Amino acid sequence: MTPNSHDILQSVGINLELHARMTAYNNDLHERTHRSAKNRPAAMALFDTAFHASHGERVAEVFNYRQKGGKSIGTFCIFVPDEIALAADVLPIPLCGGSHWPVDYADKMFPREICPLIRSTFGMVFSNTCPYKKLKDGVVGETTCDAKKKAWDLLGFEVMEVPQKKTEIDRALWISEVQRFRLYVENISGVTVTPARLRETIRLVNDRRRALQVINAFRMLPDPPISGLDALLVSQVALNQDIHAFIDASGVLINELEHRVEQGISAYEGAGPRIFLAGTPSPMGNAKVHYALESSGLRVVADESCTGMRYYRDLVDESHDDLDGMIEAIADRYFSIDCACFSPNTERVENILKTVKEFRVDGLVHNILSFCHAYNVESKAVDRALASVKVPSLKIVTDYSFEDLEQLKVRIESFSELLQSHAQLV
Amino acid sequence: MTPNSHDILQSVGINLELHARMTAYNNDLHERTHRSAKNRPAAMALFDTAFHASHGERVAEVFNYRQKGGKSIGTFCIFVPDEIALAADVLPIPLCGGSHWPVDYADKMFPREICPLIRSTFGMVFSNTCPYKKLKDGVVGETTCDAKKKAWDLLGFEVMEVPQKKTEIDRALWISEVQRFRLYVENISGVTVTPARLRETIRLVNDRRRALQVINAFRMLPDPPISGLDALLVSQVALNQDIHAFIDASGVLINELEHRVEQGISAYEGAGPRIFLAGTPSPMGNAKVHYALESSGLRVVADESCTGMRYYRDLVDESHDDLDGMIEAIADRYFSIDCACFSPNTERVENILKTVKEFRVDGLVHNILSFCHAYNVESKAVDRALASVKVPSLKIVTDYSFEDLEQLKVRIESFSELLQSHAQLV
Numbered sequence: 001m002t003p004n005s006h007d008i009l010q011s012v013g014i015n016l017e018l019h020a021r022m023t024a025y026n027n028d029l030h031e032r033t034h035r036s037a038k039n040r041p042a043a044m045a046l047f048d049t050a051f052h053a054s055h056g057e058r059v060a061e062v063f064n065y066r067q068k069g070g071k072s073i074g075t076f077c078i079f080v081p082d083e084i085a086l087a088a089d090v091l092p093i094p095l096c097g098g099s100h101w102p103v104d105y106a107d108k109m110f111p112r113e114i115c116p117l118i119r120s121t122f123g124m125v126f127s128n129t130c131p132y133k134k135l136k137d138g139v140v141g142e143t144t145c146d147a148k149k150k151a152w153d154l155l156g157f158e159v160m161e162v163p164q165k166k167t168e169i170d171r172a173l174w175i176s177e178v179q180r181f182r183l184y185v186e187n188i189s190g191v192t193v194t195p196a197r198l199r200e201t202i203r204l205v206n207d208r209r210r211a212l213q214v215i216n217a218f219r220m221l222p223d224p225p226i227s228g229l230d231a232l233l234v235s236q237v238a239l240n241q242d243i244h245a246f247i248d249a250s251g252v253l254i255n256e257l258e259h260r261v262e263q264g265i266s267a268y269e270g271a272g273p274r275i276f277l278a279g280t281p282s283p284m285g286n287a288k289v290h291y292a293l294e295s296s297g298l299r300v301v302a303d304e305s306c307t308g309m310r311y312y313r314d315l316v317d318e319s320h321d322d323l324d325g326m327i328e329a330i331a332d333r334y335f336s337i338d339c340a341c342f343s344p345n346t347e348r349v350e351n352i353l354k355t356v357k358e359f360r361v362d363g364l365v366h367n368i369l370s371f372c373h374a375y376n377v378e379s380k381a382v383d384r385a386l387a388s389v390k391v392p393s394l395k396i397v398t399d400y401s402f403e404d405l406e407q408l409k410v411r412i413e414s415f416s417e418l419l420q421s422h423a424q425l426v
Numbered sequence: 427m428t429p430n431s432h433d434i435l436q437s438v439g440i441n442l443e444l445h446a447r448m449t450a451y452n453n454d455l456h457e458r459t460h461r462s463a464k465n466r467p468a469a470m471a472l473f474d475t476a477f478h479a480s481h482g483e484r485v486a487e488v489f490n491y492r493q494k495g496g497k498s499i500g501t502f503c504i505f506v507p508d509e510i511a512l513a514a515d516v517l518p519i520p521l522c523g524g525s526h527w528p529v530d531y532a533d534k535m536f537p538r539e540i541c542p543l544i545r546s547t548f549g550m551v552f553s554n555t556c557p558y559k560k561l562k563d564g565v566v567g568e569t570t571c572d573a574k575k576k577a578w579d580l581l582g583f584e585v586m587e588v589p590q591k592k593t594e595i596d597r598a599l600w601i602s603e604v605q606r607f608r609l610y611v612e613n614i615s616g617v618t619v620t621p622a623r624l625r626e627t628i629r630l631v632n633d634r635r636r637a638l639q640v641i642n643a644f645r646m647l648p649d650p651p652i653s654g655l656d657a658l659l660v661s662q663v664a665l666n667q668d669i670h671a672f673i674d675a676s677g678v679l680i681n682e683l684e685h686r687v688e689q690g691i692s693a694y695e696g697a698g699p700r701i702f703l704a705g706t707p708s709p710m711g712n713a714k715v716h717y718a719l720e721s722s723g724l725r726v727v728a729d730e731s732c733t734g735m736r737y738y739r740d741l742v743d744e745s746h747d748d749l750d751g752m753i754e755a756i757a758d759r760y761f762s763i764d765c766a767c768f769s770p771n772t773e774r775v776e777n778i779l780k781t782v783k784e785f786r787v788d789g790l791v792h793n794i795l796s797f798c799h800a801y802n803v804e805s806k807a808v809d810r811a812l813a814s815v816k817v818p819s820l821k822i823v824t825d826y827s828f829e830d831l832e833q834l835k836v837r838i839e840s841f842s843e844l845l846q847s848h849a850q851l852v
Contacts, residue, residue, distance in 0.1 A: 111802045113823070143590040143769055146572050150803035153770045161591045161769070164569040169602055170587070173595050343569055343587070344579045371797065376537045377576035397539070 005056040008063045012135060015128040022129050023055050025101045026285055029402075033291040034229055039267050041260065043253040044230050050237040050249065054284060058240060059131040065091065066135060071189040074132060074139035076121075076148065078306050079162050079337065081178060081330050083316065086201040086243075087193045088185035093132050094239040095139070097121035098285030100400035102129060109154065114147040115369045116399040117283060122151070137188045140181065144341040145374055158184060164343050171335060178331040195323045202316045202326060208243055211250035212312035218257045219301045220359050223266035225257045228277065228300025229290045230267065235307045236284035272297040273362040273419040276355060278382065280369040281306035286400050289367045292408045298416055302359040304352060305367065310337060313351070340374035348378070349385045356391055363419045365412075366395040392422055431482040434489045438561060441554040448555050449481050451527045452711055459717040460655055465693050467686060469679040470656050476663040476675065480710060484666060485557040491517065492561060497615040500558060500565040502547075502574065504732050505588050505763065507604060507756050509742065512627040512669075513619040514611035519558050520665040521565070523547035524711030526826035528555060535580065540573040541795040542825040543709060548577070563614045566607065570767040571800055584610060590769050597761060604757040621749045628742045628752060634669055637676035638738035644683045645727045646785050649692035651683045654703065654726020655716045656693065661733045662710035698723040699788040699845040702781060704808065706795040707732035712826050715793045718834045724842055728785040730778060731793065736763060739777070766800035774804070775811045782817055789845045791838075792821040818848055 010016060030051060034040075050058070062072060072091035075082075085092040102123030103116055109126070110119060124130035141152035142160045152159050160177045163170035182193055215234055218225050226234075234253070238246050260266075275298045277289065282305065290300050304310060314336050317329040338348035355361070364386055366379045379395055386393050394415040398404055436442060456477060460466075476484070488498060498517040501508075511518040528549030529542055535552070536545055550556035567578035568586045578585050586603045589596035608619055641660055644651050652660075660679070664672050686692075701724045703715065708731065716726050729735060740762050743755040764774035781787070790812055792805040805821055812819050820841040824830055 109806060111799075111823070113797060113802065114799055145799075146767075147799035147803055149590065149769050150766065150800050154803065154806055159591070159769050161589070161596070163587070163599070164575065164590070165585070165587045169599050173589070173599055176595055340576065341572075343575050343585050371539060371799070373537075373540055373571075373573035373797070373799075374576050376539065377573055377580065380535060380580055397537070 005060045008060050009131055012059075012063065012131060012133065013128060014131055018127055019055070019129045019131075022099065022101045022124075026055075026099055027052065029285075033287050034233060037227065037229065038269065039265070040230060041226060041253060041256045041267075043249070043256045044233070046249040046252060047230070047233050047237045050241045050246075051233060051284065054240045055131055058242075059135070061242060062091065062093065062132065062135045072136045073185065073188065074136045076139070076141040076152070076157075077144055078311050079142045079144065079160060079334055079339075080140050081181065081334055083198065083201045083205045083330055084178070084182050084193060084327070085185045086204065087198040088182070089189045089191040090137075090185040093136060095121055095130075095132060096239075096281065096283040097124050097130075098236070098283030098400065099124070100286070100402070102127050103400060110151065113371055115280075115371050117281070117369055118147055118151055120283075120285070120400060138184070140184070144339055145372065147371070162339075162341060164341060166335065166342060171331070174335050175328055175331040178327055178334070182327065193323070195321060195326065198323065198326050199318075199321070202318055202330065204243060206315045206318065207247050208238060209312040209315055211247050211254070212238060214254050215250060215257065216302075216309065216312070218261065221261065222360075223264070223268070223271075224299065224301055225260035225265055225267055227267040227294060228275070228303065229287055229294055231300075232282060232287055232290050232303060232307060235303070235311060236282070238311070239307070240284060268299050270297055272299050273416055273423075274299055274301045274360055276302040276304065276352070276359060276361040276364045277308070277367050278304040278352060278364055279367040279375045279379070280372050281308075282367070283307060288400060288402065288405070289365070289396055289398065289408070292405055292412055293365065296409050296412045296416060298412065302355050302361060304355065306339075309351075309355065310339070340378045345378065345381075349382060352382055353385055353389060356386070356389060361391060362423060363415065364391055364393040365415070366393060368395065368397045370397055370399045392418055431486045434486050435557055438485075438489065438557060438559065439554060440557055444553055445481070445555045445557075448525065448527045448550075452481075452525055453478065455711075459713050460659060463653065463655065464695065465653075465691070466656060467652060467679060467682045467693075469675070469682045470659070472675040472678060473656070473659050473663045476667045476671075477659060477710065480666045481557055484668075485561070487668060488517065488519065488558065488561045498562045499611065499614065500562045502565070502567040502578070502583075503570055504737050505568045505570065505586060505760055505765075506566050507607065507760055509624065509627045509631045509756055510604070510608050510619060510753070511611050512630065513624040514608070515615045515617045516563075516611040519562060521547055521556075521558065522665075522707065522709040523550050523556075524662070524709030524826065525550070526712070526828070528553050529826060536577065539797055541706075541797050543707070543795055544573055544577055546709075546711070546826060564610070566610070570765055571798065573797070588765075588767060590767060592761065592768060597757070600761050601754055601757040604753055604760070608753065619749070621747060621752065624749065624752050625744075625747070628744055628756065630669060632741045632744065633673055634664060635738040635741055637673055637680070638664060640680050641676060641683065642728075642735065642738070644687065647687065648786075649690070649694070649697075650725065650727055651686035651691055651693055653693040653720060654701070654729065655713055655720055657726075658708055658713055658716050658729060658733060661729070661737060662708070664737070665733070666710060694725050696723055698725050699842055699849075700725055700727045700786055702728040702730065702778070702785060702787040702790045703734070703793050704730035704778060704790055705793040705801045705805070706798050708793070709733060714826060714828065714831070715791070715822055715824065715834070718831055718838055719791065722835050722838045722842060724838065728781050728787060730781065732765075735777075735781065736765070766804045771804065771807075775808060778808055779811055779815060782812070782815060787817060788849060789841065790817055790819040791841070792819060794821065794823045796823055796825045818844055
């Protein structure tokens, strides 16, 4: 952290002593889970730097941008459309926390029986270790799960209603929510969203998705040049880093990955089972299940979550020129997200089966954050579909703490043996 | 149970041995919690009988009705409008389970970390002890919480989408769902809902609500002639018993309650703190928190839940004559429910403050079924409002099991002492 960032942290009311302990905890963990790995692409250093910068230089960037009159909002969950915020000159800052460290600080407001993502995020806020706490002009959440929905009410956030079905009237409701979001960000910045500017930001955000898609596609190869842990880190960084810087860094990584493929360099030493990790997100700071799997010799070759393909699978249609057409295209793109909040959610099962095939997956691991009912119950529907294509699955329900790591590894090793005997039978 | 009911249970595929154990468990519990109480109105015997009949004579009634060509549906949660089902000659049977006994049988499909209401209901279904399992032509659920919503998907139920906000477009969506429900029940029975018939069923279902309102109003008195346990039983029975039989039994009870008031007969021996129980429902079979409170000397004088005022507080406007007007009036009545599924849910806080005053409440107890995030998180918003009127609260998060009863009673006794010292201070 530069002295500049330190001064800025102080000026935004951060508890510096606690914050130093939190970053030390996160850095130690990152060293253990990522930096100690062999065969990493050299370009991953860019993403390691961005990971650390999220509590340092990135904070300074946002601070300086705001000092010059720039506006920003906190956002929760990938249903909040970045394109529209950016087109109104409002910087969206995704706030989902992935660090175990501050979880208990959430007790001030939230029960212990809700997901660690909410508790981590607000544990940081309540302990004054979230550097973005004061660097925003509003926060926008959504209604994708009970605990978040009610949390946003308590905290007085702006709430976008994500409908629960996908009929025509649901779509109309969602479009009206997206239009309302446009007015909300326009009101914050005083900048009107123009068709020309929105066309630009649609392409820009699509470019970020395209970069993530290209990086992800390397994982289809028999010997992926990037590990699951590093692919996750890239996604996590995408949610925090300046979008242009992220696209540039991704370009460097893509070049290196192409090179590695030509030279036959794999990210993995062995040829363990190919795992598809499905379910809830792993926000920056949390890579526990990826680590448990890959340190047990399995290879995470696909991520389905909101820090995986769900974040970048679909692009916004770029063919519209009028404002309403573009807004509808944006609404449709976000409405295509196969979140477990929808009833029914057949698209998710279809997408999972498609990914199983494309990524030549040996087994699926449900990665479910504790107390996330939607993904937990829906895992049964996924398993029914997997049974039809004879792909085994393992359900892991866990939080951010490393206390159950050894237990998880015992279950993962059994699953790995099952996959290997299954491979011989099929 | 009459031999007739026994034969019928056998004919609908009930596991008779398990079913006998379950009813013995429920009957023992009912003896302990209700029938052993002193000072009960004699008319409560009618409701005790109806409680037992829910697994006996009531099953026979539904069976015989169906034998004669009658149609019925299972319904989940009080958002499914009985008026419309009845107007299409379809009998709605609320299915929410309140018995602890079958909870573990739900493991076949559902995680342990979801609410006992869902687990109890499907534990009965999976263990072949739910007598209504085969006595229906469909099941209609809703989207009021994550776990139920995803459960309905797994089970292939018809799902009514309850919107998450209460704006005009949400209301339009809800009206369209209510219209769709009309088509659904018409399709089941082949009976078209006519304005004349719907006017009748609106009045009939309102009559049930009016009966419950009258019984409930007695609890405002300084010495309520009916206990909280018995008032709950009346509500529970309302959800299962034939609606005409229920209204008749309520009339008998109301007459007796009037008499008791004239004669100064209280349901309680002492004058313990007046408690308002708020939060999640206590379906038939579950009266644990009521029992824990009243057996500790507190008096439950108001119930906010879906087995309390939320079920009967609002009537459907009876002034409409045209079909669409009546359907909209029905939709509006159900849309006024102050379920924690809504964001924001300011009506709930307003209703609670109103009830606190009307029922001269000394303290509020949050009764929250385990893993119900919406009511658990929202309890904080309720507490903020209660602080403004200086009413203390206690949060109980629990399931249907009696294992924690003594722990609960220790907390309840401390709360009772707090309320009594608080009363001296105010």
